[in-house]
Amino acid sequence: MDKLIITAAICGAEVTKENNPNVPYTVEEIGREAESAYRAGASIIHLHVRYDDGTPTQDKERFRLCMEEIRRRCPDVIIQPSTGGAVGMSNDERLQPIELLPEMATLDCGTLNFGGDEIFVNTENTIKYFGQKMIEKGIKPEIEVFDKGMIDYAIKFAKQGYILKPMHFDFVMGVQIAATARDLAFMVDSLPEGSTWTVAGVGRHQFQMAALGIVMGGHVRVGFEDNVYISKGVLAKSNGELVEKVVRLAKELGREIATPDEARQILGLKKR
Numbered sequence: 001m002d003k004l005i006i007t008a009a010i011c012g013a014e015v016t017k018e019n020n021p022n023v024p025y026t027v028e029e030i031g032r033e034a035e036s037a038y039r040a041g042a043s044i045i046h047l048h049v050r051y052d053d054g055t056p057t058q059d060k061e062r063f064r065l066c067m068e069e070i071r072r073r074c075p076d077v078i079i080q081p082s083t084g085g086a087v088g089m090s091n092d093e094r095l096q097p098i099e100l101l102p103e104m105a106t107l108d109c110g111t112l113n114f115g116g117d118e119i120f121v122n123t124e125n126t127i128k129y130f131g132q133k134m135i136e137k138g139i140k141p142e143i144e145v146f147d148k149g150m151i152d153y154a155i156k157f158a159k160q161g162y163i164l165k166p167m168h169f170d171f172v173m174g175v176q177i178a179a180t181a182r183d184l185a186f187m188v189d190s191l192p193e194g195s196t197w198t199v200a201g202v203g204r205h206q207f208q209m210a211a212l213g214i215v216m217g218g219h220v221r222v223g224f225e226d227n228v229y230i231s232k233g234v235l236a237k238s239n240g241e242l243v244e245k246v247v248r249l250a251k252e253l254g255r256e257i258a259t260p261d262e263a264r265q266i267l268g269l270k271k272r
């Protein structure tokens with residue numbers, strides 16, 4: 001088995017300081033949370049950014065500031081900006097951070113229910129447009145999959161030349177598809193040969209899905225974007241605390257942790 005790549009989704013666009021006062025908004029707070037995750041063993045920072053009042057934004061200049069702050073604190077970490085942004089943003093608004101030429105960025109491969117009346121829209125044309133832009137800029141997409149059909153979309157768009165192989169997937173379990181071992185196994189079994197995958201469990205499912213990712217030979221994403229608790233009813237002090245828990249699980253289960261450069265090798269990334 002490859003070494004374990006841990007992604008820290010430190011901020012998200014939806015979670016707030018009301019959910020956990022340690023959720024970062026400012027550039028300094030985003031840097032602090034990225035550093036805590038990196039020092040604990042994360043090799044990828046999945047990045048959303050906020051204005052100081054917590055409002056989510058895809059503004060290129062805000063991304064630039066946050067990425068500089070993260071690089072200052074964690075020089076070799078892989079920064080993976082979100083192109084999902086927040087529900088309701090336009091395509092061009094969402095795509096802004098790819099102008100900064102990150103090594104990776106997310107590519108959401110379908111439309112889904114996002115709670116209440118919210119719908120996170122990713123039409124076929126949106127997916128093709130984002131995929132094409134990432135190919136042009138040499139950015140490796142992490143394909144965000146919230147349901148099994150999104151894997152089939154990715155396979156279809158790869159055949160049409162909008163996504164390059166080998167593909168890397170992130171299964172977000174517990175938003176639309178249930179966070180169960182059966183459904184995760186079904187997703188993994190549906191991947192094309194040569195793909196890599198990571199799993200994110202939302203809310204109370206975070207560490208159960210992490211344990212499955214570790215033993216099934218995938219990789220793991222944790223962080224405030226998906227869950228703000230370190231254990232039942234206990235708020236996490238930092239993203240680093242969440243990453244530390246995954247590192248402990250991995251050690252107990254005999255899986256070594258990948259450094260950022262080892263993660264680059266596993267994912268076939270070009271270091272910028």
Ligand code: KMH
Pocket residue numbers: 012013014082083084085086087106107108114120144
């Ligand atoms: N905030 C969600 C609407 C991504 O980062 O690409 C989209 C999201 C997925 O978080």
Ligand code: ZN
Pocket residue numbers: 009012046048082084225
């Ligand atoms: Zn995200």
